[in-house]
Amino acid sequence: MYWPTSLPLLCSSLLPLVGGAFAQGDKHYAIMDNDWYTAGFVPYLIALDGDVDVLALASDTCDTWQPQAALHAVATLEAGNLSCIPVYPGSTWPLINTPLRFQAWETIHGKLPWQGAFAPYNATYEAEGNDPTSGNPNRIVKSAFREGFPKGKPDNSTSAANFMVEMVHKYPGQVSIYSAGALTNVALAARMDPQFASLAKNLVIMGGYVDLNMLQATGSIMQADYQSDINLMMDPEASKIALTADFPEIIVAGNVANQVFPTQEFVDEIKKAGNPYSELFAKYYDISFPFWDETAAALMVDPSLAINKTTVYIDVDISYGSPNYGNVHVYQKALAPAGIRNVTYVFEVDADKLKQRIKHSLMHPKSCADL
Ligand SMILES: *[C@@H]1O[C@H](CO)[C@@H](O)[C@H](O)[C@H]1NC(C)=O
Ligand SMILES: *[C@@H]1O[C@H](CO)[C@@H](O)[C@H](O)[C@H]1NC(C)=O
Ligand SMILES: *[C@@H]1O[C@H](CO)[C@@H](O)[C@H](O)[C@H]1NC(C)=O
Ligand SMILES: *[C@@H]1O[C@H](CO)[C@@H](O)[C@H](O)[C@H]1NC(C)=O
Ligand SMILES: *[C@@H]1O[C@H](CO)[C@@H](O)[C@H](O)[C@H]1NC(C)=O
Numbered sequence: 312m313y314w315p316t317s318l319p320l321l322c323s324s325l326l327p328l329v330g331g332a333f334a335q336g337d338k339h340y341a342i343m344d345n346d347w348y349t350a351g352f353v354p355y356l357i358a359l360d361g362d363v364d365v366l367a368l369a370s371d372t373c374d375t376w377q378p379q380a381a382l383h384a385v386a387t388l389e390a391g392n393l394s395c396i397p398v399y400p401g402s403t404w405p406l407i408n409t410p411l412r413f414q415a416w417e418t419i420h421g422k423l424p425w426q427g428a429f430a431p432y433n434a435t436y437e438a439e440g441n442d443p444t445s446g447n448p449n450r451i452v453k454s455a456f457r458e459g460f461p462k463g464k465p466d467n468s469t470s471a472a473n474f475m476v477e478m479v480h481k482y483p484g485q486v487s488i489y490s491a492g493a494l495t496n497v498a499l500a501a502r503m504d505p506q507f508a509s510l511a512k513n514l515v516i517m518g519g520y521v522d523l524n525m526l527q528a529t530g531s532i533m534q535a536d537y538q539s540d541i542n543l544m545m546d547p548e549a550s551k552i553a554l555t556a557d558f559p560e561i562i563v564a565g566n567v568a569n570q571v572f573p574t575q576e577f578v579d580e581i582k583k584a585g586n587p588y589s590e591l592f593a594k595y596y597d598i599s600f601p602f603w604d605e606t607a608a609a610l611m612v613d614p615s616l617a618i619n620k621t622t623v624y625i626d627v628d629i630s631y632g633s634p635n636y637g638n639v640h641v642y643q644k645a646l647a648p649a650g651i652r653n654v655t656y657v658f659e660v661d662a663d664k665l666k667q668r669i670k671h672s673l674m675h676p677k678s679c680a681d682l
Contacts (some may be wrong), residue, residue, distance in 0.1 A: 542636030
């Protein structure tokens with residue numbers, strides 16, 4: 312079912328032409344769904360810098376609970392005068408998973424180095440200014456808003472899933488669905504409206520690692536963390552629904568998301584720009600992690616960034632009794648089971664071009680005055 316609701320006028324609809332270069336019909340729109348955090352603004356800056364019209368941010372539960380993530384989205388938008396982009400709250404709960412169910416699975420199948428929102432509640436950790444885990448999903452931990460606690464609120468006039476459905480009907484074939492957290496909202500949209508996926512332009516996800524189990528065993532805990540795929544594991548059933556939906560194309564930034572790392576020199580260079588985003592990036596971006604969400608965002612803006620990729624059929628393991636619960640399994644066409652589909656699986660991106668996109672978007676960030 313598809314329930315149209317009245318929508319607020321978006322800032323983006325006031326200016327249909329970007330530099331006069333594109334007619335409305337050629338425009339590339341995006342709805343960006345993520346588990347937003349203090350330094351999580353780079354993906355939408357990359358999109359805006361690449362002339363993608365960001366219709367909204369959506370929040371999901373993955374690294375922390377959805378309500379906290381939604382407020383981080385509002386706060387980071389406020390930091391750079393981007394509050395004309397609305398934030399629609401997504402589902403707080405995964406389709407089936409819960410902290411208790413996840414922790415019980417870990418008892419049998421082994422711990423994840425990073426457990427996201429499903430890590431056991433730890434009052435000390437939270438008091439140190441970290442985002443909330445387990446416990447009451449609606450509590451807000453203000454001390455974790457190192458970017459500043461937002462003045463505004465998420466727009467609760469509709470849900471993330473409903474907004475996604477409405478926008479693909481409004482701009483058929485033009486809306487990218489970007490997901491760099493759990494896929495709960497994308498799955499809900501796909502189930503709510505059978506036309507949703509086919510009317511989108513594509514689905515671009517961060518996550519979906521393959522063939523990294525030995526590295527998880529022989530590498531450091533940090534390396535095991537890089538390969539543990541929390542985005543898909545947080546809500547395995549939603550991951551399966553999203554990755555089997557009939558989007559015209561699905562781009563998977565899995566292993567490739569671990570390819571390119573920031574360096575201190577890179578951060579120092581960006582800091583010189585002296586704008587609120589470059590300052591926040593310099594202060595809070597943890598350079599021990601690769602450009603996960605940024606790689607996926609840049610691939611959404613410019614798929615030609617992929618210099619080595621393949622097409623594979625993909626499935627998600629949804630057996631709770633499996634150590635691979637929530638991980639993907641890939642097939643060639645001739646051997647693929649019924650009910651799954653092909654995706655573009657990226658192996659390698661042009662690292663220099665990716666870093667240039669990140670750098671430019673942070674040194675010359677768009678604000679609502681430009682949109
Ligand atoms: C944001 O807007 C305010 C008011 O228009 C302005 O004073 C400020 O310089 C802007 N900041 C940025 C980062 O664009
Ligand atoms: C809770 O968090 C503190 C501070 O980060 C940490 O030192 C401690 O080991 C954590 N406790 C557990 C049980 O993980
Ligand atoms: C939406 O937000 C308003 C204003 O913050 C609040 O009063 C209302 O209860 C919220 N509605 C829902 C459904 O969360
Ligand atoms: C592309 O990536 C695959 C998987 O890592 C690798 O086997 C192959 O050699 C790569 N091809 C090129 C041209 O680099
Ligand atoms: C992927 O699947 C679609 C739909 O079945 C098909 O049209 C397309 O040719 C496939 N792509 C590749 C590269 O196999």
